[in-house]
Amino acid sequence: MPVPTDVLIVGGGPAGLLLAAELRLAGVRPIVVERLPERSGSPKANGMVGQVVRLLDHRGLYEELSGSDRPHPVPGFVFGALPLALSELDVNPLYAVGAPQRRIEQVLEERALELGADVRRGHELVGFEQDADGVTAEVRGPDGVVEFRARYLVGCDGGRSTVRKLAGIGFPGVTTVDSVSRSAQVTIPEELFTERREVDVPGFGRISPAFTRTERGMFSFLELEPKNPIVSTAEWGGPVDDGTPMTLDELRESVRRVLGVDLPMSEPTTPHEPLLRRTSGRNTRLAERYREGRVLLAGDAAHVHSAMGGPGLNLGLQDIANLGWKLAGQVRGWAPDDLLDSYEAERRPAAERVVMHTMAQSALAAPGPEVDALRELFGELLSEKDNIRRIAELMAGPDVDCLAVGAHPLAGRFVPDLDLTAPVTRVAELLRDGRPVLLDFRGDPLLAETAKPWADLVDPVRVEAAEPPAAAMLIRPDGYVGWASDEGAEGLRSALEKWFGQRSATSSVPRCSTSTSPTESS
Numbered sequence: 001m002p003v004p005t006d007v008l009i010v011g012g013g014p015a016g017l018l019l020a021a022e023l024r025l026a027g028v029r030p031i032v033v034e035r036l037p038e039r040s041g042s043p044k045a046n047g048m049v050g051q052v053v054r055l056l057d058h059r060g061l062y063e064e065l066s067g068s069d070r071p072h073p074v075p076g077f078v079f080g081a082l083p084l085a086l087s088e089l090d091v092n093p094l095y096a097v098g099a100p101q102r103r104i105e106q107v108l109e110e111r112a113l114e115l116g117a118d119v120r121r122g123h124e125l126v127g128f129e130q131d132a133d134g135v136t137a138e139v140r141g142p143d144g145v146v147e148f149r150a151r152y153l154v155g156c157d158g159g160r161s162t163v164r165k166l167a168g169i170g171f172p173g174v175t176t177v178d179s180v181s182r183s184a185q186v187t188i189p190e191e192l193f194t195e196r197r198e199v200d201v202p203g204f205g206r207i208s209p210a211f212t213r214t215e216r217g218m219f220s221f222l223e224l225e226p227k228n229p230i231v232s233t234a235e236w237g238g239p240v241d242d243g244t245p246m247t248l249d250e251l252r253e254s255v256r257r258v259l260g261v262d263l264p265m266s267e268p269t270t271p272h273e274p275l276l277r278r279t280s281g282r283n284t285r286l287a288e289r290y291r292e293g294r295v296l297l298a299g300d301a302a303h304v305h306s307a308m309g310g311p312g313l314n315l316g317l318q319d320i321a322n323l324g325w326k327l328a329g330q331v332r333g334w335a336p337d338d339l340l341d342s343y344e345a346e347r348r349p350a351a352e353r354v355v356m357h358t359m360a361q362s363a364l365a366a367p368g369p370e371v372d373a374l375r376e377l378f379g380e381l382l383s384e385k386d387n388i389r390r391i392a393e394l395m396a397g398p399d400v401d402c403l404a405v406g407a408h409p410l411a412g413r414f415v416p417d418l419d420l421t422a423p424v425t426r427v428a429e430l431l432r433d434g435r436p437v438l439l440d441f442r443g444d445p446l447l448a449e450t451a452k453p454w455a456d457l458v459d460p461v462r463v464e465a466a467e468p469p470a471a472a473m474l475i476r477p478d479g480y481v482g483w484a485s486d487e488g489a490e491g492l493r494s495a496l497e498k499w500f501g502q503r504s505a506t507s508s509v510p511r512c513s514t515s516t517s518p519t520e521s522s
Contacts, residue, residue, distance in 0.1 A: 002149035005031040005118070006331050008137055010125045010163050011156035012036070014101065015299030015316045017108035017119070019154060021059075022324030024115035025434035026477075028331050031148065032112070033123035033139050035157075039105050040273075046100060046222050046230060049077070050314030051397040051414045053095035055321055055479055058431040064107050065099045070417075070426065079309060079357075079391050080364025081211035081218060082379055089389055093396040096310075098224050102272065104313070125162050128153060130294050151331055154296045154323070159283065161301035167292040173285030173304075173355075180240045180281075183232040184251045185274040186265040190227070197223060203261035211308075211365065213375075217258035218365050228268040230275055233258050236367055246278040282306050284359060286351055290344035298323055303351040308361035309395055311354045318397055318478070319347050325434065325477035329500070334457060336501040346400045357394050400480050408470065408484040415475050422464040427475075435459050436482075436500070437475045438492075441468035446489040453503035454496050474499075 007023055009016045012034025023030045048056075053071045056062045062071055073092035077084045086092045109119060126145065128137040135153040138145050155163025164171060192199050198206045199221060211220045217235040224230065233254040248267065255263045268274045287302045299316035323343045329335030364375055381387045399412040410416075418427040430437050438460040440447045448460045458474070474483040474495055483495030496503075 002136060002147035003031070005029055005148060005150045006152070007031075007327065008033065008135065008148050008150035008153045009156055010137075010153065011158060011161075011299075011301070012105075012109070012119060012121060013156065013158065013299070014104050014108055014313060015301075015320050016154075016156035017105060017112050018317055018320045019156060019298065019324055020112040020117035020119065021108065021115055022320060022434060022477075023328055024112065024117050026325055026328030026332070028328045030117055031150075032117060032119045033125060033141075033148075034119070034121045035124040037122040039102060039109070046224055047096060047098040047310060048104070048313045048317075049094070049096045049310040050318075050395060051093075051095070051479070052314040052317045053097050054414065054417060054428070055318065056097075057428050058479055059111075059434065060432050061107055061111060062097065065104065066097050070428070071095045071097065077309075077392075077395070078210045079382070079395070080361035080375075080378070081213040082364065082375060082382060083210075084382065084388055084391060086388065086392055088385055089392065091389075092392065093389075094392045095396070098222070100224055100272075125157070125166075128163075128166060128295070135294050152294045152296065152327060154298060154327070155301040156299050156320075158300045159285070159304040161297065163295065164287060164297055164301050167295045167297075169292055169297065170288040171285045172288065173283065174359075175281060175283050177281040179234055179236045181232065181234045181279045182246065182251050182254050182277070183230055184246070184248055184276045185225070185228050185268040185270055186231050186248065186251075187227060187268050188221075188229060188231075189264050192264070199263075201259060201261060201263050204259050212259075213365055214258055214260070215367055216260070217254075217367065219255060219258045225270055228270045228274075231255065231263070231265065234365070240278070240280050242278070242280055246276050248276070250278070282362065284355055286348070286355055290348060291341070296323065296327070296343070302348075303355065305355050306358040306362050308358050308365065311358060311395065314397055315351060315354050318350070319343075321478035322347050322400075325436075334501050336498065339499070339501075350398050353394065353398055408481075408486065410470055410473060410481045410484040413481055415473070415479050415481055416469060418465060418469065420463050420465050423461070424463075427463075430459075430461055430463075431475065431477075431479065434477045436477055437461055439463050439473045439475065440471075441465060441473075442471050444472065444488050447472050447492065450489045450492045451496060454500050457500050458496065 006028045007030040009019055009030050009032045012032050016032050020030045020032050057071050063069055074094055074096045075087040123139050123141040126138045126140050128135050134151050137148045155161050157163055198208050200206050209222055211218055220232045221229045284305050287297055290297050290302055298319040326339050326343050330340045436458045438451050438458055440462045443462055451458055451460050470484040470486055472485050473481055476482045482499050
């Protein structure tokens, strides 16, 4: 007999693990199958930039990753190796947290397991068939091939996604072969670091922890582990022998070409597998669609792009936050007919924006006198606050189209990081369990009365704030404002019906259960 589950998640990286946790919060049973027998110790992503930082704060995971009790906007960042003076903005939307991907995966897996998710490592998807009621998947594990029967299957299995290929979903885009990137964890002599943890390179000068462009290429370093920074270079043109393993000497020679001087480097002292990687060319691709029947794509399985600006986990994990509650609604039977389709409608445009700005950043970082002129012009544009704000908002992540349920300025925006005076001190504290929240800033009894048919799904909360941004606000599970009003309950019913379906006073959906049996509703 096939192994039954509500949702089969293929891929146990950050996207798959977060989806498992989100589905468990919503009372849905997922099984995660991951090809690798254990978490990879190889460094990959080096942190997160954008609204994903606040999303993890909503779930109580930010403090685990950062050691800080709440996120704060970063005072500066870079775009195309040009500085962004974010501290000049009155409202800075860009957040960041530095953490190696192995740590991110550890925190997400621990949370998913704590919530009762089933994570099976050493299991590889080899095929699937779908019908009107579900998906039957063949998975090769330590004991041979096992069949799984799921209501839905989600591919979180990366840029070479088996799920995407088996579903017949195209992956058009652009591949460039004119560049080569090299990265390695190294040890740099401590005497070269300044008090601000810049590196004073002999013969070149001080370099901040960001991208530095020269006429010959790009250089960057990032110190996520004390005394074991990641040093990277990017060069354009010239032959590359991809058949030989990357070496530290190869990186030293690349740094010498890019900076024009030597940077003293030696082997790292990290207890983990050190990063030593060469990448030729760049892939920018976007799935033609995110859904084929009962099969969906998320994260890198749906989009790949340059790492310029660090948008990968922001885009992928926000895919998951958007998909999780909508898929749960479909499985548990309360979702309106078009809710699951709104996943692609909202998230594919977000991917298009990331594809656009990462390609633009790559162009700004390339060598050549034409690019020099472009950078001079772009630098002038970035001296104006409005342009800094637009770039910061672009990198933070786009709004979603919620205007069908009201034209309030907050509708469709990621909820502000509100300081409250009662009953809690921050709005993030109300979003820990991933349920929709209706914030009532004025004590309007009509709000709770209007929301009563959805009481099993939506939590009305009377809150107090020194400067309320609205009279009332409906926050979706993914952190976006689904409706807001300065007056009262007008439009609230339409918003609740749009996101959570039409309800009667007797409608009921059980609250989240930790049961391991598949959900029965259709």
